[in-house]
Amino acid sequence: MLPIQFNYDLKNANTLGLPATASHFLSLTHPAQLLELSQSPELKALPWRVLGGGSNLVLPEDINALVIGVALTGRRLLREDDEAWYVAAAGGENWHEFVAWTLAQGWAGLENLSLIPGTVGAAPVQNIGAYGVEVKDSLFELTAYSLADGHARVFSAAECQFSYRDSCFKQAEAGKWLIGEVVFKLAKSASIKTNYGDIEQELALLAQPRSASAVAQAVIKVRQRKLPDPAVIGNAGSFFKNPIVTSTLREQVLAAHPQLVSYPAGPAHYKLAAGWLIEQAGWKGRQLGPVGMYQKQALVLVNHGGATQNDVAKLTAAVQADVKAKFGVELEAEPVWW
């Protein structure tokens, strides 16, 4: 018998701290449990949702679904060759602890992704990224389990179809898989990447030799300074993607707003800093009901207490409308909405 729990409270299982109750919940400790689940007609009749660290989710109050909390654990060195270490971690492992563990072993490559909330299995779904590095840069392959019948499938990095904050698991394969294990290829020749934002400055302040571990410490300092700790104030990290627009649209915005912050993003396209757009639209530190845009980083939506999905939806729409009216730019929310 599977230990299904009923009317399961998810308020502490989502970093925005939204009130949410799942009609059915299972903490999945072994992939074989998926086959067993799929043999229950009662459970098959429900929608199924996979829950990782809950750090990129906007939950409704009543979830009439089977929510599967990924509690698969374990991490190990699979093999090494002249070029790299191949390191595997189970989907339920905490992302930051995994990164810290790889660094402690002397394996570099993930240091820029330190302190990102969430789990190893969720990391590829939105191709997490920070300070010039994305998870796709070192992901070798992953094993996912079908929610239809529990069978395992290996996805190569190419098959994951990674792009900026996106993968096949948010597109064609959305809702079909549970990511059970991820294998990283950590190059032995890896060099540290310190050209983004404040990292180089922070590194200088540390007064210690330049190393992957030092970069991790610098990243942790910058994140702690700019981003709210979900344990203190509910949030889901960056709430909007940095919009990628045509050069033509960027030129139009620049003509009226010469201070616009933008970066080249492929042929004839630019990525605009959504935080800048939101700040200029007057939303930095501003509240609408119990939610608002964070005063130190306008891209982060925060729950000042007591918010529901509906409050988040209202603020999302208000910010999108104001940015569209002022700049003609569409903002896309980054988290997944259930």
Ligand code: EPU
């Ligand atoms: N900016 C403002 N006002 C603000 C915030 C930002 O003007 O309130 C401007 C600044 O000029 C700044 C630029 O926007 O130079 C970029 O800001 P920042 O370096 O803080 O990064 P971001 O583009 O806002 C992205 C990621 C973050 C990641 C950082 C660092 C997205 C959606 N967000 O934010 O990821 O940590 O870069 O690499 O791409 C997340 O996804 O949850 C997340 C925190």
